[in-house]
Amino acid sequence: MLNYNLGLDYAKEQDSIDHLSNYRNQFHIPKDKYGKDVIYLCGNSLGLQPKLTKTYINQELEDWKNLGVDGHFEAKNPWLDYNKLLIKNMAHVVGAKPIEVVVMNTLTTNLHLMMVSFYQPTKSRYKILIEKDAFPSDKYAVESQLRHHGYDDKESLILWEPRKNEALNRYEELEAILKNQGHEIALIMIGAINYYTGQYFDLKHITTLAHQYGCKVGFDCAHAAGNVQLNLHDSGVDFAVWCTYKYLNAGPGSLAGCFVHERHAYKKELNRFTGWWSHNKETRFKMRDNFDVIPGAEGWQLSNPPILSMAAIKASLELFNEVGIEKLTEKSKSLTGYFEFLVNKLNNNAIKIITPNNPNERGCQLSIQVKNANKSLHKKLTEASVVCDWREPDVIRCAPTPLYNSFTDVYFMVEKLKKLINE
Missing domain, CATH: 3.40.640.10 (Type I PLP-dependent aspartate aminotransferase-like (Major domain))
Structure with missing residues (x-):
């Protein structure tokens, strides 16, 4: 189990030492209505487009x-x-x-x-x-x-x-x-x-x-x-x-x-x-x-x-x-573990991660179960420029994908989640 810390500085530090961080630049990241990159955590439904793709087609x-x-x-x-x-x-x-x-x-x-x-x-x-x-x-x-x-x-x-x-x-x-x-x-x-x-x-x-x-x-x-x-x-x-x-x-x-x-x-x-x-x-x-x-x-x-x-x-x-599935899964375990750490630190009974906490028994997806579920929390995340998905009856699925997601993506997603569940 890796040791993680709270705070934006820690997330930025992890991105700075991440050998795969530059691969994010090889993908088209969707923009929100203000022209800023969305936090895209939906690779479990549809992966983002590599910039190479247009050339190859x-x-x-x-x-x-x-x-x-x-x-x-x-x-x-x-x-x-x-x-x-x-x-x-x-x-x-x-x-x-x-x-x-x-x-x-x-x-x-x-x-x-x-x-x-x-x-x-x-x-x-x-x-x-x-x-x-x-x-x-x-x-x-x-x-x-x-x-x-x-x-x-x-x-x-x-x-x-x-x-x-x-x-x-x-x-x-x-x-x-x-x-x-x-x-x-x-x-x-x-x-x-x-x-x-x-x-x-x-x-x-x-x-x-x-x-x-x-x-x-x-x-x-x-x-x-x-x-x-x-x-x-x-x-x-x-x-x-x-x-x-x-x-x-x-x-x-x-x-x-x-x-x-x-x-x-x-x-x-x-x-x-x-x-x-x-x-x-x-x-x-x-x-x-x-x-x-x-x-x-x-x-x-x-x-x-x-x-x-x-x-x-x-x-x-x-x-x-070029990257190798071995390096991707290594980063995935670290990035998903950090996501899990931040969600657990919210200490909020309204949400619970139902995905196994053993990194060897999951990929990069975390399924967050919402107590007394309706789709409103997911809708608010979407309005806050977080792209994840909802699965009936009560789960928000989020997938920090190692090829194009960062530690700061995960940090800001959980900050937005914390704000919404505390409202």
């Missing part, structure tokens, strides 16, 4: 303008193999081997494609386990998969939930579920970081436990990719999916990422939905050859990718590659 627009279809082969970054420009850096961000990673589609689409392959129900093993307060799209997706296979989406869905009057999930409850029903569970699909509480689950522990009972395991890493060191390969998880518009700063609705563990890379017999972009690159354009799947995660692609979105991802990933 303009390059592809110019190549499209000047080359037309020939841009697939003759563009500065040939479109046909554009994915290759992303895979190595993306693999490092999520702790994977290049063969295990692909950038394609959007998150829930990828989740469905993964469940085609890794949710293979039988008469005796057909249930799916998720956390009770999973992100809604995950819940909707797994329920629809259950219905698609002819199962009741209530009886066949198992919910891992916190104990009464607690916010966080305990592994003891998961172990008890598996001990009692593990033989009936075909798939465990968990959000790597819970969107509401900010709890970061132990992927390796969950995967090892689940595999002991013969369950396949997948994780939705939307709130984790670019935020924590995921170590997907070492975790042994069968698959993972994530978006790129949150901590990966690739723009609204940008393409998503997908991980398939190396042990599945050459299993051509795995059931999957296919398209021509998952076909052998050497014979793809011969058009009439029988389907020959590409090994690894690329073998789950369907269609040729949208290059403009990939250009934005490329711009962001180059920043991640």
Whole structure:
């Protein structure tokens, strides 16, 4: 646990010794109505735009303008193999081997494609386990998969939930579920970081436990990719999916990422939905050859990718590659710890942090629960030029993102919060 101090001078001092502080200048920071930078703590919903992004997208627009279809082969970054420009850096961000990673589609689409392959129900093993307060799209997706296979989406869905009057999930409850029903569970699909509480689950522990009972395991890493060191390969998880518009700063609705563990890379017999972009690159354009799947995660692609979105991802990933996920998470722990320290020093019963206080069990998001909640406190923060978000029924989520947030950002946010709750 780091030792922190109160006061603006301390925050400024921490910024002065922060080796990553200059990266803030490589992002566009939104302005308030007075033309000053807002305090942007919403990277958990939409990351800010890197200044590089416009240049990278303009390059592809110019190549499209000047080359037309020939841009697939003759563009500065040939479109046909554009994915290759992303895979190595993306693999490092999520702790994977290049063969295990692909950038394609959007998150829930990828989740469905993964469940085609890794949710293979039988008469005796057909249930799916998720956390009770999973992100809604995950819940909707797994329920629809259950219905698609002819199962009741209530009886066949198992919910891992916190104990009464607690916010966080305990592994003891998961172990008890598996001990009692593990033989009936075909798939465990968990959000790597819970969107509401900010709890970061132990992927390796969950995967090892689940595999002991013969369950396949997948994780939705939307709130984790670019935020924590995921170590997907070492975790042994069968698959993972994530978006790129949150901590990966690739723009609204940008393409998503997908991980398939190396042990599945050459299993051509795995059931999957296919398209021509998952076909052998050497014979793809011969058009009439029988389907020959590409090994690894690329073998789950369907269609040729949208290059403009990939250009934005490329711009962001180059920043991640330059800094390194290790240094980012190191700063994140310090910055989030400072935020936690300041909020706790308010000693106000009206608010409570429900995110784990162990830095290894969270990313940079802190979820502040508001007593007798309504949205008024969040609205007042917004009017005070603090950009965070509200999640029903009673939580303000704030994410001091290490690439572009500072210690003084956090200091002034808590000062504004203190003023508002004391009014």
